[in-house]
Amino acid sequence: xxxxxxxxxxxxxxxxxxxxxxxxxxxxxxxxxxxxxxxxxxxxxxxxxxxxxxxxxxxxxxxxxxxxxxxxxxxxxxxxxxxxxxxxxxxxxxxxxxxxxxxxxxxxxxxxxxxxxxxxxxxxxxxxxxxxxxxxxxxxxxxxxxxxxxxxxxxxxxxxxxxxxxxxxxxxxxxxxxxxxxxxxxxxxxxxxxxxxxxxxxxxxxxxxxxxxxxxxxxxxxxxxxxxxxxxxxxxxxxxxxxxxxxxxxxxxxxxxxxxxxxxxxxxxxxxxxxxxxxxxxxxxxxxxxxxxxxxxxxxxxxxxxxxxxxxxxxxxxxxxxxxxxxxxxxxxxxxxxxxxxxxxxxxxxxxxxxxxxxxxxxxxxxxxxxxxxxxxxxxxxxxxxxxxxxxxxxxxxxxxxxxxxxxxxxxxxxxxxxxxxxxxxxxxxxxxxxxxxxxxxxxxxxxxxxxxxxxxx
Numbered sequence: 001x002x003x004x005x006x007x008x009x010x011x012x013x014x015x016x017x018x019x020x021x022x023x024x025x026x027x028x029x030x031x032x033x034x035x036x037x038x039x040x041x042x043x044x045x046x047x048x049x050x051x052x053x054x055x056x057x058x059x060x061x062x063x064x065x066x067x068x069x070x071x072x073x074x075x076x077x078x079x080x081x082x083x084x085x086x087x088x089x090x091x092x093x094x095x096x097x098x099x100x101x102x103x104x105x106x107x108x109x110x111x112x113x114x115x116x117x118x119x120x121x122x123x124x125x126x127x128x129x130x131x132x133x134x135x136x137x138x139x140x141x142x143x144x145x146x147x148x149x150x151x152x153x154x155x156x157x158x159x160x161x162x163x164x165x166x167x168x169x170x171x172x173x174x175x176x177x178x179x180x181x182x183x184x185x186x187x188x189x190x191x192x193x194x195x196x197x198x199x200x201x202x203x204x205x206x207x208x209x210x211x212x213x214x215x216x217x218x219x220x221x222x223x224x225x226x227x228x229x230x231x232x233x234x235x236x237x238x239x240x241x242x243x244x245x246x247x248x249x250x251x252x253x254x255x256x257x258x259x260x261x262x263x264x265x266x267x268x269x270x271x272x273x274x275x276x277x278x279x280x281x282x283x284x285x286x287x288x289x290x291x292x293x294x295x296x297x298x299x300x301x302x303x304x305x306x307x308x309x310x311x312x313x314x315x316x317x318x319x320x321x322x323x324x325x326x327x328x329x330x331x332x333x334x335x336x337x338x339x340x341x342x343x344x345x346x347x348x349x350x351x352x353x354x355x356x357x358x359x360x361x362x363x364x365x366x367x368x369x370x371x372x373x374x375x376x377x378x379x380x381x382x383x384x385x386x387x388x389x390x391x392x393x394x395x396x397x398x399x400x401x402x403x404x405x406x407x408x409x410x411x412x413x414x415x416x417x418x419x420x421x422x423x424x425x426x427x428x429x430x431x432x433x434x435x436x437x438x439x440x441x442x443x444x445x446x447x448x449x450x451x452x453x454x455x456x457x458x
Contacts, residue, residue, distance in 0.1 A: 038096025098147020332452025
């Protein structure tokens with residue numbers, strides 16, 4: 001029987017997008033990623049408990065800042081989240097082993113989405129990407145080889161998967177890295193201001209601390225970040241540059257892991273590189289007992305792709321393109337107002353600090369009180385609150401509810417605070433004359449009580 005290489009598998013029907021996406025390819029890259037992905041998400045689940053992250057994020061706070069409109073998720077806040085993350089750790093191990101894979105990955109996707117949407121204090125784009133990858137993996141036949149599901153005959157063994165199973169990951173990563181690169185092209189980043197502020201706090205790092213303070217290194221990191229994010233995907237796709245791109249990627253993500261301590265993401269990014277190498281090469285390196293594909297196997301394999309599924313896939317990626325661009329629909333500087341900042345791959349682009357306090361007025365009596373966030377929130381929540389208007393609004397709603405429970409039926413709440421962006425002089429972020437207890441949140445338009453039309457102080 002003739003064996004086939006990655007580039008020699010012929011198309012069996014008329015050339016077209018649907019045909020190309022459904023052509024069978026060696027599934028070694030998908031299987032390898034499933035194993036690495038399962039290990040990493042298990043580490044994320046168990047690690048969040050062991051490091052105290054679950055306690056600090058979900059148990060200690062009186063309430064968490066869930067995504068607006070998803071208040072029902074507060075039912076999970078508290079010690080229940082130990083169970084949630086423990087189950088995620090178990091589900092991750094099951095994914096790695098390919099044991100009852102569909103149940104395991106769906107469980108992780110649901111539970112991770114709950115944990116992600118339940119709090120914004122520790123928000124980062126890496127958690128968002130992990131949520132997307134979990135849901136994408138629910139669609140993948142990633143347990144069809146080298147799994148307990150195959151060994152125990154719950155599913156049949158397969159040496160192939162449709163090409164779309166790898167294309168989805170490539171397109172998703174292209175969107176992530178491209179928008180991450182474009183977002184960095186703004187004056188403060190080009191001047192190395194955020195990098196300098198971050199590195200100043202790492203001067204005591206063993207061995208690398210002093211060199212992080214060098215201006216030339218900070219400039220190299222700033223411009224290197226733009227170049228890496230913009231070029232890494234094309235470089236991984238091109239055969240001639242792929243080995244070098246992979247080596248640079250390992251160094252880049254290793255550097256980020258050592259300096260910024262961002263959990264599993266650097267290793268997840270490295271694992272995703274499996275989809276850029278020819279699957280036959282992956283098979284030879286990691287699955288030496290796996291037989292190569294044959295022309296007969298390819299010709300006898302059929303992966304139908306209904307039109308509606310293709311349309312949904314296109315709509316999904318169109319939405320992924322819209323989200324990073326939506327900030328252009330709002331007035332003002334997205335780094336200042338935060339409107340359109342989340343879910344947009346604007347990764348580690350600025351540093352903000354500030355303070356805020358709230359004046360509560362009983363409308364019936366005219367009596368007023370001052371409320372300090374630190375009396376209700378954890379220190380991290382209080383710091384984040386001061387610089388994020390949506391969290392300021394949510395906290396106002398929380399105070400309104402609290403005072404109603406104390407017998408004050410109609411109160412007004414005003415936020416007074418100032419914020420610094422990238423080391424600038426502090427300036428008001430929200431209009432302190434607006435009663436935020438009686439303002440509705442409007443997710444698709446600029447909030448008039450967020451200042452946007454002032455020139456930021458130099």
